[in-house]
Amino acid sequence: MVAERAGVSTATVSLVANGKASGRVSASNEILVREAIRELGYVVDSIGSSLARGVSNTVIMVAPDISNPFFAMVIAGVRAALGSEYQLLLSVTDAGQLPSAENTRRLLGLRPAGLLVDAPDPTFLQELSAPGPMVLLDAPGFGSDVPAVNLDVAQGALAIAAHLSATGHTTVAYLDGDTGTTTFDVRREAFLTAAEELGMSVPPEAQIATTINVGLAANAFATAWPSWKKAGVTAVVCATDTHAYGILQEARAAGILIPGELAVTGFDDLPYSTTSSPGLTSVHLPGELLGRRAAEQLLSLIAGEELEQQPITLESSLMVRGSTLEP
Amino acid sequence: MVAERAGVSTATVSLVANGKASGRVSASNEILVREAIRELGYVVDSIGSSLARGVSNTVIMVAPDISNPFFAMVIAGVRAALGSEYQLLLSVTDAGQLPSAENTRRLLGLRPAGLLVDAPDPTFLQELSAPGPMVLLDAPGFGSDVPAVNLDVAQGALAIAAHLSATGHTTVAYLDGDTGTTTFDVRREAFLTAAEELGMSVPPEAQIATTINVGLAANAFATAWPSWKKAGVTAVVCATDTHAYGILQEARAAGILIPGELAVTGFDDLPYSTTSSPGLTSVHLPGELLGRRAAEQLLSLIAGEELEQQPITLESSLMVRGSTLEP
DNA sequence: CTGAAAGCGCTTACAG
DNA sequence: CTGAAAGCGCTTACAG
Numbered sequence: 001m002v003a004e005r006a007g008v009s010t011a012t013v014s015l016v017a018n019g020k021a022s023g024r025v026s027a028s029n030e031i032l033v034r035e036a037i038r039e040l041g042y043v044v045d046s047i048g049s050s051l052a053r054g055v056s057n058t059v060i061m062v063a064p065d066i067s068n069p070f071f072a073m074v075i076a077g078v079r080a081a082l083g084s085e086y087q088l089l090l091s092v093t094d095a096g097q098l099p100s101a102e103n104t105r106r107l108l109g110l111r112p113a114g115l116l117v118d119a120p121d122p123t124f125l126q127e128l129s130a131p132g133p134m135v136l137l138d139a140p141g142f143g144s145d146v147p148a149v150n151l152d153v154a155q156g157a158l159a160i161a162a163h164l165s166a167t168g169h170t171t172v173a174y175l176d177g178d179t180g181t182t183t184f185d186v187r188r189e190a191f192l193t194a195a196e197e198l199g200m201s202v203p204p205e206a207q208i209a210t211t212i213n214v215g216l217a218a219n220a221f222a223t224a225w226p227s228w229k230k231a232g233v234t235a236v237v238c239a240t241d242t243h244a245y246g247i248l249q250e251a252r253a254a255g256i257l258i259p260g261e262l263a264v265t266g267f268d269d270l271p272y273s274t275t276s277s278p279g280l281t282s283v284h285l286p287g288e289l290l291g292r293r294a295a296e297q298l299l300s301l302i303a304g305e306e307l308e309q310q311p312i313t314l315e316s317s318l319m320v321r322g323s324t325l326e327p
Numbered sequence: 328m329v330a331e332r333a334g335v336s337t338a339t340v341s342l343v344a345n346g347k348a349s350g351r352v353s354a355s356n357e358i359l360v361r362e363a364i365r366e367l368g369y370v371v372d373s374i375g376s377s378l379a380r381g382v383s384n385t386v387i388m389v390a391p392d393i394s395n396p397f398f399a400m401v402i403a404g405v406r407a408a409l410g411s412e413y414q415l416l417l418s419v420t421d422a423g424q425l426p427s428a429e430n431t432r433r434l435l436g437l438r439p440a441g442l443l444v445d446a447p448d449p450t451f452l453q454e455l456s457a458p459g460p461m462v463l464l465d466a467p468g469f470g471s472d473v474p475a476v477n478l479d480v481a482q483g484a485l486a487i488a489a490h491l492s493a494t495g496h497t498t499v500a501y502l503d504g505d506t507g508t509t510t511f512d513v514r515r516e517a518f519l520t521a522a523e524e525l526g527m528s529v530p531p532e533a534q535i536a537t538t539i540n541v542g543l544a545a546n547a548f549a550t551a552w553p554s555w556k557k558a559g560v561t562a563v564v565c566a567t568d569t570h571a572y573g574i575l576q577e578a579r580a581a582g583i584l585i586p587g588e589l590a591v592t593g594f595d596d597l598p599y600s601t602t603s604s605p606g607l608t609s610v611h612l613p614g615e616l617l618g619r620r621a622a623e624q625l626l627s628l629i630a631g632e633e634l635e636q637q638p639i640t641l642e643s644s645l646m647v648r649g650s651t652l653e654p
Numbered sequence: 655c656t657g658a659a660a661g662c663g664c665t666t667a668c669a670g
Numbered sequence: 671c672t673g674a675a676a677g678c679g680c681t682t683a684c685a686g
Binding site: 043044045046047048049050051056058060069075079087088089090091092094105106107108109110111213214215242245246248249252271272274275276277 | 373374377383402406414415416417436437438541542573575598601
């Protein structure tokens, strides 16, 4: 360690570099060390530090679906809560893949101070052992024994059902995501249940699923539309805004009137949903808050505190726009 | 190291765990070790490994602007080229911040096998010393001595100018990004130069800049439009599609006809540009290829190979849609 | 083919 | 207040 060329032992340097000098290092030595550090441009090697300490100062966030602009909001929230003490590193899964235990275990080798896992695979917890501080995001159905921050998407699904019912729809279609994310199951089941209670029908042939991709959603819709039309479908509920954009696009190309012939709704309330034509009725999900709360929980965990009341659930709200309501 | 409870020395275990056993470990011992590894669920501690070896098997990508869906394509390309040998970790800068040398230096403590830096600050290289394998993405103007993969945005800017000129525009506005990214400078300068050569004017008051955000772009446009109109502006060139969406949104709200009263163009060719109404004329940038080529270069660097011909520049192309052309 | 040993760069009791 | 020393979990020459 070069820094000690300025007179003292590595122990003293370590104390100063880690801000643990007060009361344990003489003022004169501290100054000497600081000067040496500056002159040599020394940066604590976090590998060595992590090895000695047992943990790194890295928080790793595992997430699928980074292409979703919604995700950027979540990240912003995480960063805001984490501050500068911890370094946030993102581990992205391949497109359409959920974070797996296998994957995450490799990350554990980096000795993260904590783990944030977004939309994990349902079997995730059973497979991953000895995790250390970990908070799940957007992971409904993992029970109350594991720290998690969820979005109340069911509430949003109910709001959609109520809104469609109130605007006179009786037969609706459902365009699902096919990534297997649990939140999609919750969205769908909540909607189907509410729809049934409200007397709306969702014919089996009007329940399809595609990857979260505008083009693929457009294609799927183009193929399905004739049979939907025959079945009397007048509205389609999409699992994400991205799916809905596909429908908007295809509908324009095919001359299908939105919302006259077909009303369309989404989930996420992405920025583009205000811009699209017509504007997209969508369930607004508080992404920034989701990230912030999850990071706060993780910080508590890292500090060794007990968490109360799990999981935390964040409310959603329906933004009604032109895709379901004639201006 | 618990794994050696199955009979051999740590050296032997290390050899097996790293796949260096062939010819150096007896078959019987190898089997023993593999069994022990499986039974104990042993994972090589990458911290210890990295410390001993000098480098980790982590490739760190530093990037701003993760909210840009374009970025997801870049990531996909990087992952595809990197394969499974290296773990990709993303370090995101705060919104509107470029990757700084300061920031990156901290990351170096993790001993990455290599660094991928997207849209760095212009002073980046001077400030960052002793980098190890590193490839820049989308970093025009860093000279030919540093490995980089760039997008030929200037070419796209020329295409826009030519297209607008050909469709009869003589006075145009420019809505820039204000993050200081070099690529924005290149886009703007290339366009302004080409516009001048083609006899189009871009009045000073019609050159404004905002953050990459639909809402902010919309506001800026709303404020600027009266004076633009007075100056005879009939087209606006936006530094990103996101800016353009803001204009589309505000124009619809204000009843400004696109492209009749105002033609609009963007850069990036995001998926939503096909969906928007009207479709957005935009410069298509090959994001997936950008990521792939950059990762390939990095892999060569890590393998100790010499790179030829730097920087690599990827071609762009103009996608003409309804925002500049009446159907 | 195999194991004992040194060493990677740090941190943290522990003596002094 | 300070330094010598042990130890974090690995890898890699080096003897045998």
